[in-house]
Each structure stands twice: as structure tokens, then as C-alpha cells.
Amino acid sequence: MRTINTIIIHCSATRSDRDFTEKQLEEAHIRRGFNQCGYHYYIRKSGIISSMRKPEVIGAHCRGHNANSIGICYEGGLAPDGIPADTRTFEQKYALRSLVHCLLQDYPGAQVYGHRELSPDLDGNGIVEPDEWVKQCPCFDVKSELSKEQYQKHFVK
Numbered sequence: 001m002r003t004i005n006t007i008i009i010h011c012s013a014t015r016s017d018r019d020f021t022e023k024q025l026e027e028a029h030i031r032r033g034f035n036q037c038g039y040h041y042y043i044r045k046s047g048i049i050s051s052m053r054k055p056e057v058i059g060a061h062c063r064g065h066n067a068n069s070i071g072i073c074y075e076g077g078l079a080p081d082g083i084p085a086d087t088r089t090f091e092q093k094y095a096l097r098s099l100v101h102c103l104l105q106d107y108p109g110a111q112v113y114g115h116r117e118l119s120p121d122l123d124g125n126g127i128v129e130p131d132e133w134v135k136q137c138p139c140f141d142v143k144s145e146l147s148k149e150q151y152q153k154h155f156v157k
């Protein structure tokens with residue numbers, strides 16, 4: 001088993017008023033030259049969590065950070081007008097919390113990031129500011145919701 005020390009959250013960057021199925025996601029990634037879906041888990045609007053790629057297989061979802069990470073994608077991330085937005089349903093938020101919580105048990109000490117936080121630090125000050133984000137993905141602040149510190153605050157160990 002490879003070392004996993006990072007969990008990276010993505011959105012599918014599809015409109016929240018449309019369905020984007022596991023099959024469509026996989027086909028989109030195959031068109032981009034991957035042999036299967038680049039993420040390990042996909043969370044539908046219904047809250048269903050689909051396994052897309054075995055955790056022991058390196059993902060294809062965040063350049064420079066794939067070797068030691070797990071990639072999770074939720075369906076949506078764009079409002080019906082196409083503007084990036086936190087479109088997660090109640091069910092998706094709950095499923096995401098549960099999945100990340102389980103992964104932190106399996107990979108203790110792993111850091112949880114939103115994709116945009118791993119954009120290049122252009123001004124080199126050690127902080128990736130919003131104007132340095134390559135894109136909005138995953139369209140919400142992962143640190144304030146899903147970091148290990150947040151779990152320690154909200155869950156009894």
C-alpha cells in the first residue's frame with residue numbers, strides 16, 4: 001500500500017440543476033486520457049458515495065499531489081447560472097463529513113485540503129491567497145469544515 005498523507009476535495013464543476021452520473025464522470029476522464037475516473041470517491045447529490053478507484057491506486061486529480069493523496073469529488077460546484085458556488089446538498093455535506101472522518105481513521109495524520117488550496121503560491125509568502133487560486137474547486141472552505149482540527153473540536157475521540 002502506498003503512503004497516504006493527504007485528502008483532497010474537489011467538485012465536478014457541473015451545474016447543480018443537472019445530473020452528472022458516475023458513468024458521465026468516468027467517460028469525461030477517459031476522454032482526458034485517464035484509464036478510469038481520476039478520483040477515488042464520488043459523492044452524488046443524493047449523498048450516495050461511489051468508489052471510483054481503489055485507494056491503493058494513485059489518483060489523477062491534482063497535479064503534483066497525486067502520489068500520496070486520496071481524491072474525493074462531489075457532484076456540482078456550479079449554480080444553475082454556471083457561477084461557482086457551494087451547491088452541496090445536506091446529504092452531500094453529511095456524506096463528505098462521514099467519508100473524510102473514516103479516511104482519517106484509516107490514514108491518521110492525513111491533511112485535508114480543498115483543491116484550490118494546492119494552487120501554486122505565486123508570491124511565495126507561504127499562503128495561497130484567493131487571488132492565487134487556479135480555480136474555485138471545491139467552492140467551499142475545506143479548512144473550516146473538514147480539517148482534523150475541526151473533527152477534534154466536534155467529535156469525541
Ligand SMILES: [Zn+2]
Nearest residue numbers: 010011115137
Ligand atoms: Zn478539483
